[in-house]
Amino acid sequence: MAIARAGTAVGRCDQDRTMSIMALPKIGYAGMTHLGLCSAIGASSKGFDTLGFDTDPALVARIDAGKLPVVEPDLDDLLRDNRVRMSFSADPKALLGCDVVYVAPDVPTDDTGGSDLSGLDGLLALVLANTRPDAVVVVLSQVPPGFTAARQRSGRLLYYQVETLVFGRAVERTTKPERFIVGAPDPSEPLPLAMQQYLEAYGCPILPMRFESAELTKISINCCLVASVTVANTLAELCERIGADWSEIAPALKLDRRIGAYSYLSPGLGLAGGNLERDLATVVRFSEEYGTEASVIRAFIGNSAHRKDWALRTMHEAVLNKVPQATIGVLGLAYKENTHSVKNSPSLALIRYLGPWALKVYDPVVPASAALHPNASGAASALDAAEGVDVLAIMTPWPEFKLLSCDDLAATMRGRTVLDPYRVLNPAAARRAGLDYRTLGVA
Amino acid sequence: MLSHQFSTPTAPGRVVVVGAGGFVGSTLVKQLGLAKVPVLGLTRKEVDLLADDGAKRLRGVLRPDDGVVFVSAVAPAKTAGQMMTNLRMAEAACAAFAAVQPAHLLYISSDAVYADNANPVTERSPVAPSTTHGMMHAARELMLRSEYRGPLAFLRPTLIFGAGDPHSGYGPNRFRRQAANGEPITIFGEGEEKRDHVAVEDVARLAVRILLHRSVGVLNAVTGVATSFHDIANIVAAQFSPRAEVKSVPRPGPRPHLLHRFFDITDLHKSFPDFHFEPLADGLARVHQESSVR
Numbered sequence: 073m074a075i076a077r078a079g080t081a082v083g084r085c086d087q088d089r090t091m092s093i094m095a096l097p098k099i100g101y102a103g104m105t106h107l108g109l110c111s112a113i114g115a116s117s118k119g120f121d122t123l124g125f126d127t128d129p130a131l132v133a134r135i136d137a138g139k140l141p142v143v144e145p146d147l148d149d150l151l152r153d154n155r156v157r158m159s160f161s162a163d164p165k166a167l168l169g170c171d172v173v174y175v176a177p178d179v180p181t182d183d184t185g186g187s188d189l190s191g192l193d194g195l196l197a198l199v200l201a202n203t204r205p206d207a208v209v210v211v212l213s214q215v216p217p218g219f220t221a222a223r224q225r226s227g228r229l230l231y232y233q234v235e236t237l238v239f240g241r242a243v244e245r246t247t248k249p250e251r252f253i254v255g256a257p258d259p260s261e262p263l264p265l266a267m268q269q270y271l272e273a274y275g276c277p278i279l280p281m282r283f284e285s286a287e288l289t290k291i292s293i294n295c296c297l298v299a300s301v302t303v304a305n306t307l308a309e310l311c312e313r314i315g316a317d318w319s320e321i322a323p324a325l326k327l328d329r330r331i332g333a334y335s336y337l338s339p340g341l342g343l344a345g346g347n348l349e350r351d352l353a354t355v356v357r358f359s360e361e362y363g364t365e366a367s368v369i370r371a372f373i374g375n376s377a378h379r380k381d382w383a384l385r386t387m388h389e390a391v392l393n394k395v396p397q398a399t400i401g402v403l404g405l406a407y408k409e410n411t412h413s414v415k416n417s418p419s420l421a422l423i424r425y426l427g428p429w430a431l432k433v434y435d436p437v438v439p440a441s442a443a444l445h446p447n448a449s450g451a452a453s454a455l456d457a458a459e460g461v462d463v464l465a466i467m468t469p470w471p472e473f474k475l476l477s478c479d480d481l482a483a484t485m486r487g488r489t490v491l492d493p494y495r496v497l498n499p500a501a502a503r504r505a506g507l508d509y510r511t512l513g514v515a
Numbered sequence: 516m517l518s519h520q521f522s523t524p525t526a527p528g529r530v531v532v533v534g535a536g537g538f539v540g541s542t543l544v545k546q547l548g549l550a551k552v553p554v555l556g557l558t559r560k561e562v563d564l565l566a567d568d569g570a571k572r573l574r575g576v577l578r579p580d581d582g583v584v585f586v587s588a589v590a591p592a593k594t595a596g597q598m599m600t601n602l603r604m605a606e607a608a609c610a611a612f613a614a615v616q617p618a619h620l621l622y623i624s625s626d627a628v629y630a631d632n633a634n635p636v637t638e639r640s641p642v643a644p645s646t647t648h649g650m651m652h653a654a655r656e657l658m659l660r661s662e663y664r665g666p667l668a669f670l671r672p673t674l675i676f677g678a679g680d681p682h683s684g685y686g687p688n689r690f691r692r693q694a695a696n697g698e699p700i701t702i703f704g705e706g707e708e709k710r711d712h713v714a715v716e717d718v719a720r721l722a723v724r725i726l727l728h729r730s731v732g733v734l735n736a737v738t739g740v741a742t743s744f745h746d747i748a749n750i751v752a753a754q755f756s757p758r759a760e761v762k763s764v765p766r767p768g769p770r771p772h773l774l775h776r777f778f779d780i781t782d783l784h785k786s787f788p789d790f791h792f793e794p795l796a797d798g799l800a801r802v803h804q805e806s807s808v809r
Contacts, residue, residue, distance in 0.1 A: 378635070381781040388784050393791040428789040 096120055097266035100170030102199050103177035104131055104160070106142045106413065107212065107237045111176060113147065114246030116154040118273045123170055127198070129162040136160040143412035143437050144242045164202035171266040174233070175199050176212040181346055185353025187216065193223075200228060208264045214347060216354050217287040220255055229264055231256055232283055234290045240410035251277040255286030291351040298348050298372050300336040305379045308339030308513030318513025319495070339512040341493055342380035344407055346416040349376065383422045383465055383491050386510050390489045391463040398429055399486070401461035403454050404468025405435040405442050412437045418493075419467035423448070432457045436470050455480055462487035469494035478505035516638055517730040517786040520619075520666055524727035527582035527618060529553045533562065533573065533608060534587025538680055539623055539672075539718055543584060546719040552726070559587075564604040573611035579618060582726045585659070586623040591648050591682065598651040605655040609662035619666050619729045620659065621722060626673040626735060628653040631772075635779035638671075638733045668725050670718070672736035673778065676798065677715030678805040686744065687712060687799055690751040691806065694759035700752055703766045706745030709775040711737045714798040724787050738792040739780035750796055754803040 096119065101112035104126035116122040126132050134141065140148060151158065159166075167173055177195050180188045192213050199209055208229045211220055220232040232255030238245050252271050254263065259280040262268065271278050281289070308318040322337040331337075343349055352369050359366035391398055407417035414420055423431065423443050431448040433440045434457035440450030451457035454473055458464050458481050466473055473496045481490065481497075482505040489508040490497065502509035530547055534540040535556025547554040555576070562572045564587060577583065585608055592598045612620060627649030630641045644650045656669055676687040683689045690700045718736045725734065745761075752759040783790065793801070 374639075378779065378781075381779075381784075384784050385779075385781055388791075392788075396789070396791075425785045425788050 097171035097270055098123065098169055099270055100125055100167050100173035100203075101212075102126070102167070102173055102175045102195055103213075104128075104135055104141075105176060105178045106239070106242065107178075107235055108174070108176035109135065109140065109142060110144060110147060110237065110242040110246050111174060111212065111235075113151050113154065113158065114243070115270070116157040117150055117247055118270075119157070120270060120273070121157050122159070123166055124158065124160040125164065125167055125173075126160075126162060127164075127195070132160045132162040141412075142242075143406075143410065144240070145410050146243045150243055150247075164198055167199060167202045167207075168204060170203065170207060172208045172210065172264075172270055173199055173203055174210045174212045176235070179213050179215070181350050181353075185346075185349045186357070187214070187350060187354075189215065189219065196223065200225070200230075208267045210267070214290060214350065215287060217284045217291075217358070219287065220283040224257060231263075231267065232286050234286055234293075239413055240408055247274075249274055249276050251279055253286050253289050254278060254280045255283040256280045257283070291354060294348045294351040295355065295369070295372075297336055298343060298352060298376075301340065301343060301348075302372050302375050304337045304339045305342065305512075306375060309379065311513045312515050315515045317515075339493075340379070341382055341418040341512075342376035342378070343372075344416060344418060349373070349416075380418060380421060382493060382512065383418070383467065384425055386491055387422075387426075387463055387465065387489075390491075390508065390510065391487060392429070395462050395487070398462040399460060400426060400429050400431050401451075401457045401459075401464040401485070402431055402433045402443070403435075403457055403464065403466045403473055404470055405433060405438040405440075406468050406470075409468055409470045414438055414442050417468075419465075420444070422465065422467060432459070432461055435468065436472055455484055458484045460484075460486050463489040463491065465491040466494070466496050469496045473497075478502045478507060482506050516782040517668065517725065517728075517732040517734050519786075520729035520731065521727070524724070525729070526550075526552045526727060527729070528580040529555060529578065530582045530584065530726055531577060531617070532556045532584045532586065533564075534558075534585065536560075537586060537588070537590075538677065538682075539675065539715060540584070540586045541679065542677065542715045543586065543719040543722050546716065546723050547726075550723050550727070552723070557587075564607040565600065569604075570607040570610035570614075573608060574614045577611060577615040577617055579616060581615075581617040582619040582621070582729070583612070583617045584621045584623065584722060584726070585612075588651075591684070592651040593647060595647060598647045598654075601651045602654055602658070605658050609658050612659070612663040616663070616665055619668075619726065620663050621668045621670060621725055622656060622659055623718075623722065624656055624669045624671045625649065625652045626671045626737065626778075628656065628671060633773065633775075635777045636735070636737075637779045638735055638782050666729055666731045668730050669733045670722055670725060670736050671733065672718045673711045673713055673738075675715050675718060676712050676802060678802045679715070686710070687747050687751060687802070690748050691754075691799075691803065694751055694755045695806070699760040699762035700748045701762050701764045702744050702748050703764060704770060705763060706748055707743055707774060708771055709741035709743045709777075711739070711741050711776065711778055712747070712795055712798075713738055714793050714802075717792050717798075721783075721787070721790065724790065730786070734783060734786055735778055735780070737778040737780060737783075738795070739778050739783075740795065741775055741777050742795055747795070747799070750799050751803070754800065 098121045099115045100123040101108045102125045104124050112122050112124040175196050177191050210231045210233050212235050234253035236245050311318045325331045326333050352373050355369045405419050407413050423445050432451050433443050433448050434451040434454050478501045491510050493512045495511050532540050535544050536558030544556040589600050592601050628642045628644050629636050630643035644653050680688040693700050721736050748761045752761050
């Protein structure tokens, strides 16, 4: 294990408390959100007694009964295997038993990417009021630079930690993080023992830094991701016009050490999920406040908005301007595969502007009612959603959609056009089946 | 992008078209008639906005429940003098709109307000006109924003074609006139510049929708399809028998640095999902037929 900065083990905890903590600290997570719940179950899998706290008693009761409100591969199994160390409560006093409490509510964003921090502030105040003075309180939600420093209070141990949740890969990310990034009041001081003991259990580097650096590290990571995504999206669109194929180009870039094997180079429908856009909006807002130059960040935002509408534009161009009474099939409502979340879903963004047409929709997890479309009917299967439609859009790359036979689709659909931005189907097989196959990054 | 105050089409009590005698205004009056919307068309004969009593006369006609389309202009505004004439007309109109505050105001502007841009132009592209014509429209938009506090929409058409076009600007209208006169159709250089062209009827149909939804904001009246002048000339040439000659002539000045101007029409798909433009070839064929009948 690599620890970025050596320090003494005890920190600010008294000796008696230290002896108790050495046994193993109890970890609390406040806010049973996607982030909080997955992180809490991950903590229990590392051998720590863990409390999941939320102010919603109904939510806590459902989770306590094993009915998880989020869809993540292997998460149910992980909870079942570690149930003996996990408890859930809606009583804030239960937090008094915790040595480290992570505050992890969702921070909603508005249409411009701005964060509403009022919920986080409320939960943070509740946690501080219901934890022992020596307990370490860690803000895990995404916050703008300056947030954590502004909430320091005398006599309390308040830290910030960068969250690394990835929807659809939450278990992997929470049990095998590549590093911990910790914002601290004084990074030259050792971390509180309980927190250090907990983080060391993951066997990855721990990078303490000042609060503002940690908060900006999260944004910096996302800006780098955005750069790769935007380069891929920009050049994929060019491929669609000039006869090149981005899937042939991307492997060449992956072999370039300056770009690397793990770069995000798959074209997609702009930036998805909202968190990347939140960070771009934060950088723009700070640049306006401090007069720094951020035109490239604005360009990222503009490019993302343009590519997000690829499906809408393509559908109009290929079908809707020729078939006024078209029926449209939509496969996938979740914002990405292996998750129940529809927040910032490209599928729902498309459906929002398909008001005049009849829709048939199918998602393996999300009910058709989530489409919020007056003329949408739910289908029993992916193939059922394709029956009789003039155009089919595969808007979420769920694994089960890969099993669709292009010949079956061609025989089932009324029209020929299939929009498959994520290349779920085999392009060659689709064309052999006589489909008018449209995807990103190739003409 | 537009936002609609009425999610379902709702006819205003009356639509007043200020500039009903013009190419766009007269087409709009016809389209409003087809949509069975009560309409009052004002030409310069009824209200001369350049006259001393122009503002007063317009104010006397307007009612607070009117939807108003301001399309009156002396076009093209190629000189500073013509631009100032148009601004004086807008000054009179603004005075009337400020006094009466009609329920909805639509201004027919122009895509000339946008900066030259190699990227696809959208409703969010920078307004930075490079001609007096564009500057005139941009200034009029600002004047209306400043003087009228009600729901305001701007429709920004690109190059408009139609049988009733009074001008002979470079493009389909001039090409048709040249061919009809038995002259060769002349294109500059190889006519390789690609531009978007929209039928006047489509501009008017969009204006009707904006009025029926009491829409607020900006919408480009553009098709999203850029076609070269070479291709347009040959489409027009083929409509005549015998086929008209297409002749390349030297450019009057340097080749435009912006060879292609594309528009991204996603906002239109979002504002009016079931609206579709007449394809250019169809529109040119229709115009040819209408012109032959005249």
